[in-house]
Amino acid sequence: MASFNKIPMFSNEDYDDWKIRMQANLAAQDDDMWYIITDGPMKILKANKAAITTKGAPQMVETYRSEWTAEDKNKTNLDIIAKDILYKTLDKSMFAKIKTCTTAKEIWEKLTQLCEGNDQTKENKLNVAIKKFDNAKMKPEETLA
Template structure:
């Protein structure tokens, strides 16, 4: 069973200061809706398990509830504040140092730069379209100078 417990008022016990005492309902007393709610943790765990590869599953297999799995995955994927800051610094450097490689097509460069921008956005750093366009123009090789000048003037 998950974390959710279905409770009922304990009519056999006296109330303390006007508040009724609650006890867990026996499984035979539960309605279909209550059984469904109680099973939500299992459903959530099943969804999480199905999305993980073998390596990630090995890291969370000791977790017992969905919330614990989610927190462990968050820690593994995002890290703490210091880890996030380090990741952001590295990705900003990748963005700043991105240049079109010799023999690379514009489509390939665009795909590579888009990947870096997606990483930046996921870490909370966002660049305007103008900043990205200027970066692309600065990253192009010298043979593109005539085109970049024309783009800058327009």
């Protein structure tokens, strides 16, 4: 696993830039790191030899931890690594808002919700910005320049 020097620090004002940088940083750590953020922690599966399926494909079940290989352990540890990286980017007040999240995926989703909001919140923010722009007036002492 690669180790890189600078983790982009979280900024609510520059959230869009931070998000892009963090996506690149996390993906650079390991090929599967972004999968952990988007889909959640990896589960190590094996074919259930006791189950018979009608379609010919084996039924998959979780592998017991005692059966994991070193590679399996590294893959399941990616969620912890991703959480650690995300924690290191946050200031105290933002950490307080996500500290109850149990997976890196939950943290990422919470940060997205806090900074971007849902579609209704985005629409409201856009409407407020448009209204402010429409109501902008030049003060008597201001020039066009």
